[in-house]
Amino acid sequence: MKKKSYLDNPATLKIDLMLRGLRIADPLVKAWACGATGIDIMLPGRTIANIPCSEGFTAASPYAIRKRGERYAITDGTGEVEVSLVPRPKFYDGKTSTGVSFSKIAQVHGSLLVITPSPACEFFNAKVECRYCAGNFDRTGKEDAVYTVEDVVETVGAAIAELGSPVVYLSIGFSRDPSGGMEFLRPYLQAIKRHYNCLTAVEALPPKDNHWIDETYAMGADSALYNVEIYDEELFKIICPGRATLIGRKRYLDALEYAAKIFPSGTVSSHLIVGLEPPGSTCQGIDFLTGIGVVPVLPIYRPTTNKALRIDPLTTEIIIPVYKHLYKAVKTKGINLNWVRDLSMVTTPVELKGLVEGAGKNVSLVDTFYGTRLGKKAAWGMSTLRRKLRVKGTHGQSGH
Amino acid sequence: MTVEIDTRPLWLIIALRALRPIFFAALLVLFIALLYMPAPAGLSPEGQKAIAIFAVCFILWISNALPLAITSLFAIVLVPLFGVLSKRETYALFGNEAVFFILGAFILAGAVMHSGLSTRVALTIMDRFGASPKRLILSIFLLAAALSFLMSEHAVAAMLFPIVFEISKGLNLKPGASNYGKLLFFSLAWGCVIGGVATFLGGARVPLAIGILKETTGKTIEFSDYIIAVFPIVIALLFAGYFIMTYFFPIDVTDIDKAHNVLGKRIKTLGKITYMEYAVGVVMLVTILAWVFLGKRFGLAGIALSSVVALFVLRLVRWKDIEEYVNWGIILMYGGAIILGAALDKSGAASWLVNSIMGGWSDSPVVVFALLSLLTIALTEAMSNAAVIVILLPVSIGLADKLSIDPAAMTYAIAVPAGLAFMFPMSTPANAIAVSSNYISVRDMAKGGFIMCVLSWLVFNLAAAFYWPLIGMGYLK
Numbered sequence: 016m017k018k019k020s021y022l023d024n025p026a027t028l029k030i031d032l033m034l035r036g037l038r039i040a041d042p043l044v045k046a047w048a049c050g051a052t053g054i055d056i057m058l059p060g061r062t063i064a065n066i067p068c069s070e071g072f073t074a075a076s077p078y079a080i081r082k083r084g085e086r087y088a089i090t091d092g093t094g095e096v097e098v099s100l101v102p103r104p105k106f107y108d109g110k111t112s113t114g115v116s117f118s119k120i121a122q123v124h125g126s127l128l129v130i131t132p133s134p135a136c137e138f139f140n141a142k143v144e145c146r147y148c149a150g151n152f153d154r155t156g157k158e159d160a161v162y163t164v165e166d167v168v169e170t171v172g173a174a175i176a177e178l179g180s181p182v183v184y185l186s187i188g189f190s191r192d193p194s195g196g197m198e199f200l201r202p203y204l205q206a207i208k209r210h211y212n213c214l215t216a217v218e219a220l221p222p223k224d225n226h227w228i229d230e231t232y233a234m235g236a237d238s239a240l241y242n243v244e245i246y247d248e249e250l251f252k253i254i255c256p257g258r259a260t261l262i263g264r265k266r267y268l269d270a271l272e273y274a275a276k277i278f279p280s281g282t283v284s285s286h287l288i289v290g291l292e293p294p295g296s297t298c299q300g301i302d303f304l305t306g307i308g309v310v311p312v313l314p315i316y317r318p319t320t321n322k323a324l325r326i327d328p329l330t331t332e333i334i335i336p337v338y339k340h341l342y343k344a345v346k347t348k349g350i351n352l353n354w355v356r357d358l359s360m361v362t363t364p365v366e367l368k369g370l371v372e373g374a375g376k377n378v379s380l381v382d383t384f385y386g387t388r389l390g391k392k393a394a395w396g397m398s399t400l401r402r403k404l405r406v407k408g409t410h411g412q413s414g415h
Numbered sequence: 416m417t418v419e420i421d422t423r424p425l426w427l428i429i430a431l432r433a434l435r436p437i438f439f440a441a442l443l444v445l446f447i448a449l450l451y452m453p454a455p456a457g458l459s460p461e462g463q464k465a466i467a468i469f470a471v472c473f474i475l476w477i478s479n480a481l482p483l484a485i486t487s488l489f490a491i492v493l494v495p496l497f498g499v500l501s502k503r504e505t506y507a508l509f510g511n512e513a514v515f516f517i518l519g520a521f522i523l524a525g526a527v528m529h530s531g532l533s534t535r536v537a538l539t540i541m542d543r544f545g546a547s548p549k550r551l552i553l554s555i556f557l558l559a560a561a562l563s564f565l566m567s568e569h570a571v572a573a574m575l576f577p578i579v580f581e582i583s584k585g586l587n588l589k590p591g592a593s594n595y596g597k598l599l600f601f602s603l604a605w606g607c608v609i610g611g612v613a614t615f616l617g618g619a620r621v622p623l624a625i626g627i628l629k630e631t632t633g634k635t636i637e638f639s640d641y642i643i644a645v646f647p648i649v650i651a652l653l654f655a656g657y658f659i660m661t662y663f664f665p666i667d668v669t670d671i672d673k674a675h676n677v678l679g680k681r682i683k684t685l686g687k688i689t690y691m692e693y694a695v696g697v698v699m700l701v702t703i704l705a706w707v708f709l710g711k712r713f714g715l716a717g718i719a720l721s722s723v724v725a726l727f728v729l730r731l732v733r734w735k736d737i738e739e740y741v742n743w744g745i746i747l748m749y750g751g752a753i754i755l756g757a758a759l760d761k762s763g764a765a766s767w768l769v770n771s772i773m774g775g776w777s778d779s780p781v782v783v784f785a786l787l788s789l790l791t792i793a794l795t796e797a798m799s800n801a802a803v804i805v806i807l808l809p810v811s812i813g814l815a816d817k818l819s820i821d822p823a824a825m826t827y828a829i830a831v832p833a834g835l836a837f838m839f840p841m842s843t844p845a846n847a848i849a850v851s852s853n854y855i856s857v858r859d860m861a862k863g864g865f866i867m868c869v870l871s872w873l874v875f876n877l878a879a880a881f882y883w884p885l886i887g888m889g890y891l892k
């Protein structure tokens with residue numbers, strides 16, 4: 016049987032590359048990747064992808080990257096497609112005035128500038144960490160590992176000076192704080208908003224009370240993520256014991272539903288990891304989330320720590336219908352697609368246009384506009400105006 | 416400050432925001448039109464200006480487009496600016512005795528609350544007398560009323576709310592579903608509302624009404640006379656209130672031991688009664704006796720302020736402690752309202768309004784009295800009761816003059832019903848606090864409240880017709 020090639024469609028190529036990884040033979044690229052777990056590569060159609068290249072499973076990948084004169088190409092053995100390496104941001108080489116390297120504080124992933132001010136995740140202390148967790152988080156959450164607000168603000172400033180308007184993405188691990196981590200993120204978020212005209216997203220845990228979701232919006236978050244990760248109830252309990260016992264799947268879904276009513280359309284999302292549950296249940300998750308106005312974001316499981324968790328077999332042929340389903344679901348529910356876009360770590364609904372028949376292959380004018388600097392400024396302006404109109408402080412009524 | 420997110424469609428929010436400037440522009444146009452239109456016969460130029468200012472303030476008060484106190488300040492600016500009264504006269508009116516009485520009452524109530532005396536009394540009474548579900552409801556109801564005889568009903572509601580809320584939680588009552596939960600908060604809200612009309616101390620509206628009466632006619636109402644006239648009405652309403660709430664929401668619990676655990680725990684944390692509580696209690700008692708027996712001689716404000724001085728001489732409170740209890744907004748509002756009332760009267764606008772608008776209602780004092788009290792009750796359900804007084808009283812006093820009704824009696828007809836706000840959360844803070852518990856819905860409140868409104872109007876008019884003559888009061892001069 017002829018081997019299927021995905022080279023001619025950037026959306027499927029991105030999915031296949033993210034699933035199978037990339038072999039790096041070229042010493043120059045190796046040096047450029049600099050030991051990172053994934054490298055950011057610009058595929059045709061300005062599709063950016065963070066492709067695993069150092070994990071064990073990548074050794075069996077049919078894909079390799081080669082240098083062709085001044086350019087680069089990815090080959091699958093049957094053909095090749097021209098790509099470009101996303102340059103390493105220059106600000107990574109700088110340091111804050113207290114001497115912390117900018118690259119330690121923030122990482123650029125496509126249009127996102129990802130910052131995790133504290134590496135603590137208390138799931139580890141309670142021994143209920145997510146079983147797929149790559150352990151990015153310092154398990155003890157030592158005090159000295161928390162970046163100060165000033166350091167973070169300086170880093171964001173350096174990134175904005177170089178990149179224009181990235182979306183500043185603040186994330187936090189689990190803590191027992193009823194605000195889901197928002198009380199901790201508040202000074203960071205507010206300082207960033209005070210200093211720069213940029214959009215922000217927060218990845219936090221569902222707070223105990225919905226009023227914290229109101230607060231999250233009011234304090235300046237333009238987008239919110241509460242990642243349920245696994246939709247299937249039983250698998251959720253097994254794979255995410257901390258989330259299941261200390262927060263509960265219902266609370267995740269309720270918080271997402273409420274947040275979707277507070278935040279603008281398309282700005283509330285939740286990860287559903289592809290490969291940790293059967294595709295059918297991911298599709299059910301997609302239906303549920305889009306039904307409540309939430310954008311499902313589907314990262315593909317990279318088996319770095321726990322290979323046994325991954326469903327088997329997991330192939331691009333199995334995954335593609337799930338992504339097609341995602342595109343159709345968000346389109347049918349009329350959810351705005353302009354927020355969750357240009358992400359290197361996941362395939363976004365905007366990129367899936369080329370995958371679904373009748374969806375129109377070309378990127379629309381609006382899509383292009385929101386990708387530009389001006390578009391980003393306009394998005395920031397609209398988002399700020401919306402917040403001004405929607406947020407009210409409540410004062411005690413002095414009546415009689 | 417907590418945030419709230421307005422989730423209405425954005426177009427609606429934008430439209431509503433745009434309405435505000437349109438509203439103010441329209442108000443300005445109306446003001447100018449009223450100022451410069453040809454004056455109707457019988458209305459002096461000052462009277463016309465006073466009516467224009469009154470109309471603007473009236474709209475601002477009922478629309479709540481500006482805080483009530485700021486509307487009052489606006490009136491204070493406009494009255495001398497348009498020459499209705501001189502500057503000297505306008506600002507001197509702010510020094511009205513009623514304003515200082517209100518200030519004194521706020522500080523005294525603040526001292527009682529700060530000392531912890533009011534909380535102790537509340538907890539002890541509920542614990543002692545609330546042995547059964549029925550008696551607990553009764554004790555909260557009567558306690559809220561009795562405390563509102565002595566201090567602002569809003570302060571009483573705010574003070575008792577956390578205790579009642581803890582009781583409802585302790586009893587595991589389901590918000591919205593439990594009848595007993597509803598009864599707990601109805602007894603709190605209605606107790607405060609009914610008790611709040613019993614004396615001058617339940618709210619600042621009676622002193623305000625008396626301030627307007629004094630500025631326009633030179634007459635006044637004594638502390639003890641007021642209590643004698645109103646107390647039987649309060650007793651009747653307390654009976655009616657209890658029966659109406661238990662009729663609509665029959666008691667659905669049998670055991671309230673857990674409520675006593677909550678009260679017991681709270682009482683324990685208070686420890687034994689302190690010197691401060693004793694001393695503040697004595698000052699308060701002496702003050703009330705002085706109001707009753709020496710009010711005529713020394714003036715209510717004089718007594719209130721003397722007690723305030725005594726509190727500080729005895730070092731029972733510090734300014735810092737009571738500052739938060741003084742509602743300066745209300746004081747500003749009342750000062751402005753008195754000025755506007757005087758402006759309407761002195762410019763002849765009030766009597767012109769009476770003749771041209773209310774003149775044709777009826778020549779019967781009983782009918783006019785009944786209609787005005789009905790109008791007051793209806794208005795107070797939807798707007799601030801102080802605003803109701805300032806809108807209706809100056810005109811009503813003018814009408815009293817025309818129909819030979821005693822202006823003091825007319826003052827009762829507005830001041831007492833203005834406090835009887837039973838129906839909506841926006842009617843009075845006590846209702847708002849009760850609804851905020853989530854045990855009572857706005858619908859529940861409107862249902863029972865409507866019957867209470869009708870009943871209280873009937874009781875008030877029956878008392879005026881049959882009881883007041885017995886104590887030497889009457890409609891007629």
Ligand code: SF4
Nearest residue numbers: 136138144145148152
């Ligand atoms: S929430 Fe789960 S995935 Fe995230 S750091 Fe904690 S354990 Fe790891």
